[in-house]
Amino acid sequence: MDYLAKKRLVSSFFQNTNPWKVMVWLMGALVAFILLLPTIYLLLRAVEAGDAVWNILFSARTARVLLRTVYLAASVTLASALVAVPIAWLTVRTDLPMRRVCAILTTLPLVVPSYVGAYLFISVLGPRGILQQWLEPLGVQQLPKLYGFPGAFLVLTLLSYPYILTSTRASLMRMNPALEEASRNLGNGPWSTFWRVTLPQLRPGLAAGGLLVTLYVLRDFGAVSVMRYSTFTRVLYIQYQSSFDRTGAAVLALVLILLTVFVLLIEIRTRGRASYYGGHVGAIGRPIQVQLGYWRWPSLLLCASVVILSLVLPASILLYWFLRSLKLSIAFPSLWTAAWNSVFASGLASAISLLAAIPVALLSVRQMGWMALFLERVSYSAFALPGMVVALAMVFFGANYANPIYQTLYLLLLGYLIMFLPQALGALRTSLLQIAPSIEQAARTLGKGPVNVFRTITVPVAWPGIAAGIGIVFLTAMKELPITLILGPLGFNTLATSVWSAVEEAMFGAAAAPALLLILLSSVPMALLILRERV
Numbered sequence: 001m002d003y004l005a006k007k008r009l010v011s012s013f014f015q016n017t018n019p020w021k022v023m024v025w026l027m028g029a030l031v032a033f034i035l036l037l038p039t040i041y042l043l044l045r046a047v048e049a050g051d052a053v054w055n056i057l058f059s060a061r062t063a064r065v066l067l068r069t070v071y072l073a074a075s076v077t078l079a080s081a082l083v084a085v086p087i088a089w090l091t092v093r094t095d096l097p098m099r100r101v102c103a104i105l106t107t108l109p110l111v112v113p114s115y116v117g118a119y120l121f122i123s124v125l126g127p128r129g130i131l132q133q134w135l136e137p138l139g140v141q142q143l144p145k146l147y148g149f150p151g152a153f154l155v156l157t158l159l160s161y162p163y164i165l166t167s168t169r170a171s172l173m174r175m176n177p178a179l180e181e182a183s184r185n186l187g188n189g190p191w192s193t194f195w196r197v198t199l200p201q202l203r204p205g206l207a208a209g210g211l212l213v214t215l216y217v218l219r220d221f222g223a224v225s226v227m228r229y230s231t232f233t234r235v236l237y238i239q240y241q242s243s244f245d246r247t248g249a250a251v252l253a254l255v256l257i258l259l260t261v262f263v264l265l266i267e268i269r270t271r272g273r274a275s276y277y278g279g280h281v282g283a284i285g286r287p288i289q290v291q292l293g294y295w296r297w298p299s300l301l302l303c304a305s306v307v308i309l310s311l312v313l314p315a316s317i318l319l320y321w322f323l324r325s326l327k328l329s330i331a332f333p334s335l336w337t338a339a340w341n342s343v344f345a346s347g348l349a350s351a352i353s354l355l356a357a358i359p360v361a362l363l364s365v366r367q368m369g370w371m372a373l374f375l376e377r378v379s380y381s382a383f384a385l386p387g388m389v390v391a392l393a394m395v396f397f398g399a400n401y402a403n404p405i406y407q408t409l410y411l412l413l414l415g416y417l418i419m420f421l422p423q424a425l426g427a428l429r430t431s432l433l434q435i436a437p438s439i440e441q442a443a444r445t446l447g448k449g450p451v452n453v454f455r456t457i458t459v460p461v462a463w464p465g466i467a468a469g470i471g472i473v474f475l476t477a478m479k480e481l482p483i484t485l486i487l488g489p490l491g492f493n494t495l496a497t498s499v500w501s502a503v504e505e506a507m508f509g510a511a512a513a514p515a516l517l518l519i520l521l522s523s524v525p526m527a528l529l530i531l532r533e534r535v
Contacts, residue, residue, distance in 0.1 A: 027359040032378045034356075035418055038385050039257060041393035045250030056251045066255065069231040072152055072224075073217040073263075079157045080213045081206065083306060084164035089194065090299050092172040094290045102303040103169070109310040110162045110472065111522035113479035115222025116499060116515050118155045120317045122146065122226060130317075151227035158310035159223075160216050163423075164209030166472060167430050170464045171205030172198075174431060204433045208426035211267050211380065215422065218260060219386050221482065232256045233386045253389050264377050315519065318512050325509025335498065335514055342494040343521060345409065345484075346477035349416035350424070353473045354466065356417060357424040365432040376429075380422045387482030390418050394487055412487040416477050423476060424469035431465025432458070478522045495521070 046053055056062060090096045091103040124130045126146050135143075144150070221233040232252060239249040292299055357379070364376035394415045398406040405411045459466065481496045488497070495518040502511035 024359045024362055027356075028363050028372075028375045031356045031360055031421070032375050034414070035378055035421065037397055038390050038393035038418060039254075041396050042250045042253050042257070042389065045247050046254055049247040049251055052247075053251050056248055057255065062252065062255065065230060065232055065235055065252075066259065068149075068229065069218065069256075069259065072149065072156070072229065072231060073214050075153055076156045076160060076217045077210050077213045079153070080161035080164050081210055083157065083161045084168055084209065085199075085202070085206070087303055087306065088165050088168035088172060089198070090292075090303065092169055093194075093198070094292050094299070095296065096292065096303070097296055097300050102300070102307070105307045105311060106303060107162045107165060108519075108523050109159050110475045111479065111519050112159055112311070112314050113222060113481065113496065113499070113515075113518070114155060114159055114220050115226055115481065116318075116479075116511075117159050117314055118151065118223040118226035120314045121151065121155055124313065124317055126151075130320075147228050149229055152224050152229040152231075155223045155227065156217055156220060158306075160213045161306075161310075163212040163216065163472070164206065166468045167205040167209035167212075167427055168202055169205075170427065170430055170468050171202050173464055204430045207267055208430050211263070212423060212426050214263055215260065215380065218256065218263075221386060221388070232259075233388075236386055237388060253386065257385070260380075261377070264380055315516075318516050318519070321509050322512035322516060325512060335495070335517055338493045338495050338498050338514060339517055339521060341492055342478050342496065342518065345412065345416070345494065346474045348413055349420060349477040350470045350473040352413060352417050353421045353424040354428070354469055356421050357428050357469065360421075361425055361428040361432055364429060376425070379425050385419070387415075387419060387480060388486070390415050391483045391486035394418075394483075407489055409489055409492070412484065412489070412492075415483040415487045416480070419480065419483060420473045420476055423472045427465045427469035427472060428462065429465070431462035475522050478518060 049056070087102070087106050091099045091106070096102060125143060126132075127143070132143050146154075218231075219233060220231075221237060224231045224234045225237065232255065236249050236252055236256075239252070360375050360379050363372040394411055395406075398411045402411070405414075479496055481500055484492075484494055484497055485500070488494070495514045498514040499511045499518065502514070
């Protein structure tokens with residue numbers, strides 16, 4: 001081919017290529033590369049193990065850890081759905097008393113770190129806990145065992161069900177009410193309409209939220225460590241702390257990634273190819289309000305019970321430790337700097353995660369090819385990585401290939417991006433699924449460019465998912481511990497690291513102050529987001 005022919009071919013390619021799509025694909029590829037860095041690190045470590053990899057993979061110990069991890073993840077996900085779906089429906093579709101207050105309070109357990117929640121439940125319900133001491137005069141010598149699976153299941157369910165709750169609420173608020181009205185006009189009652197019409201339309205929100213809960217359990221370290229339940233994350237931590245040879249831990253982390261891939265494949269099979277948007281965006285209005293009648297107060301009692309167990313009880317015990325520490329005159333460190341560092345880093349993490357999730361969400365919803373599916377799966381798979389593995393991977397690449405950002409806030413934000421992008425992606429993707437492509441195509445035919453269409457149509461319509469993604473990432477980054485401990489710049493203390501430092505030294509009274517402030521600062525943004533919802 002001569003020079004002129006090559007020039008014409010290149011010119012034709014750029015003329016026929018949509019610059020907007022090219023930019024979105026390039027951004028999605030860059031995000032996927034960043035998210036694959038921890039996996040590349042694990043592969044490099046595993047290669048060092050040589051033939052020993054197979055001995056570790058097929059050992060009886062690995063099989064036991066795998067079964068325990070899968071059992072816990074499946075149990076917590078199912079229980080979280082059973083808790084979240086009724087609450088979401090009650091707070092959006094019914095005349096539940098104080099439903100806006102219930103919507104706020106049932107979401108707030110997201111602000112409680114798993115390690116704090118686990119310790120608080122142990123201090124109340126564990127051996128020689130507060131409840132045991134109260135019941136001893138009544139002849140109760142021993143409470144049921146809380147350590148192991150029961151404790152880990154209880155804590156993780158109460159702290160992770162809001163992932164499903166927020167995505168399900170967003171789906172309910174974006175759902176076309178004409179579908180339910182048609183069902184009611186055909187003679188179906190409220191419950192029949194819920195099971196036949198509403199619940200099937202919640203499939204994207206349930207899938208996104210359930211996936212986040214499963215991945216959250218797979219990577220959780222705090223609750224399983226306090227409750228002494230050996231999942232992959234706890235075993236990894238023990239190996240990292242007890243051995244200079246970290247290749248074995250890298251192999252186990254790779255098993256965790258394979259488990260995540262298997263979970264994602266199951267989610268693909270259950271998701272299907274159905275469309276969940278209505279005929280017109282304008283048809284989305286105020287949803288039908290079901291009259292609960294005699295069920296109003298039992299429904300309120302259900303919501304109140306969940307709030308008491310997941311929020312009021314932990315907060316009360318924290319307050320107890322705080323007041324006890326005041327009586328003992330424990331000196332508290334300065335918290336204002338730690339609070340500012342937490343808010344600043346978490347705010348940046350939520351903004352960066354949302355921006356990075358936009359191209360991946362657009363490709364996964366609007367492009368049906370295997371490449372778009374691959375980008376989405378890579379984005380979700382990073383959420384299952386333990387924070388310590390992500391942190392060590394970032395240390396490895398920062399020290400060897402990105403020295404200018406090593407031990408800086410930029411490297412910490414990069415670790416946050418890898419950990420929390422799936423949360424922003426799940427909420428954003430759910431809202432984009434409910435936007436009919438014909439709406440955007442109509443705007444394009446009227447002369448608007450793709451950027452203008454995205455800014456004026458896609459973003460306003462998808463705002464519930466965007467807001468939910470920002471809120472979830474902010475809350476999770478506020479309580480993130482392993483990444484902050486390892487990647488944070490020297491002297492960069494946050495509320496999470498302050499809590500952990502006090503707990504490590506068994507100064508539970510000193511840990512109460514930063515923990516209470518952490519819950520307070522994390523609760524305000526989530527409450528503001530929910531108050532702005534049209535419910």
